[in-house]
Amino acid sequence: MSTIAKALDLLDLFSDSQPQMGLSDAQRLTGRDKATVHRHLSALEEAGYLEQDAATRAYRLGPALTRLAGMRARTVPEVEMVRTVIDRLSRAAGELVHVSRLHGFDLVDVYHAEQHDHPVRVSFDAYGLPPLFATSSGKAYLAFSPGGVLDLALADPRTWLPGAKAPDKDALLAELKSIARRGYARNRDALRLGVSSVAIPVFDAAARASATCSIAYPTSRGGSAQETRLARLLMAHGRDITEAMGGTVPPDVQSIWTPSRERAVS
Amino acid sequence: MSTIAKALDLLDLFSDSQPQMGLSDAQRLTGRDKATVHRHLSALEEAGYLEQDAATRAYRLGPALTRLAGMRARTVPEVEMVRTVIDRLSRAAGELVHVSRLHGFDLVDVYHAEQHDHPVRVSFDAYGLPPLFATSSGKAYLAFSPGGVLDLALADPRTWLPGAKAPDKDALLAELKSIARRGYARNRDALRLGVSSVAIPVFDAAARASATCSIAYPTSRGGSAQETRLARLLMAHGRDITEAMGGTVPPDVQSIWTPSRERAVS
DNA sequence: AGACAAGGTTCAAATAATGAACCGATGGAC
């Protein structure tokens, strides 16, 4: 394992539940030598990826991340395209909105936007990315992909939650089918207790599902009315999101997302 | 120079004007060996700090930055974020530095630091804060805000000093224009006798002025040479302050603050 | 005072980073 990877791993130790830690904490979490961890932390701090509280000597994520993330949002075409529409959606929903792209069967974050209005908000954790079958995003993706993709996904053990038993294919097929009919996928308290979500697929230029967009909200704040509201909002933005990423929504999906009104132009 | 530092240096090569680059570009910019640069780029990509365009093989900033910056914004209090940079600025200036956020037309203290460091958090001033038009901060804010904001501010009597007559709009417009051109606002003995100040705006993520940073100094200690020195110092830190608060400096303002040198390498 | 854990440092030993040379692919120029 390269020194670089080891150092960058340290940044992944930080999470919403543990936003700062001392040298000893980091040492325990990694199992590496204290001196090593210390030099890595120092190097990261030197470069601004961490900063150290002057009083407690604890480390926390540093300002360089803000700077670079801003640059990425401004300059990476894909992000720049999606950003506007996601920010708008997030504002309308008042919840955390997340766009992820599929790399193999991993969901990697493209952009996310959050509203700080609500006292209770959903925070997503940085600890690895959740397995495909544990997320509404994953199901939304599968529901709008050709059948073969599901088989491939089932064959890969990393797509289910560790410890869980292999998903039942028939039950899954039924669920995916209903998602495809409904136009969106949902999860209630599936991945983390208290967190629900709705998700839709994002299509590429060849009209294949290649990414997803989801809204996460605290279950406490959401009855089925809330789910319906957010899902409607999400589907109403579906076309904009796909097109912002340079893709095309297949006509049949589009007709689910905007049922009655013919091709409303914003 | 540590391997980690070398790798992280690569991320700093990316800029708004050059948001993506190939291996050779990075190799030239760093002067390091191609193999070395390649391994570093790969390591960064592996960890999500860079991503590679599938078609052009060019590298650009990756999604991990978005993820971590979001976490930082959620977990690190605003005050903590500005603290480091303000403390540094205060030390360099040797004077009182003040960061205030705008709530409506009230300036609310976020953090301030004095030279002989006893950093004190002030969340709210019981006496109310000085009116907008009486402070260099207020003028800095208005000078970098859209025209409509000035009209709103003029319509609100609480923005001028009690007892004073309503400000003359034309004179004010001229002053704001010259502030926008100069890059900073100034006050000499305006609010309290013997106290002068210089101020710049702080921008939010949408590049709108949303807060201010000012340096106050005794008029007795300051000729125009002192004003120039402090203003330069202030503008040189402008970008850091804005980014520490999670914002972005508009390019035109940035070019006033750091006129000639682009991409200075320390 | 004593014991313990915290952050941080040292220096010989060992491992991981390095770079010159090499490979295959792409894309003009002629």
Place this chain on the structure above:
DNA sequence: GTCCATCGGTTCATTATTTGAACCTTGTCT
């Protein structure tokens, strides 16, 4: 079509950087 330049990427012996056990120093709890 051939030649040449440039690109991204890889190899492997050499080298230099990272590593970690032991050691400081400071602060806190008993």
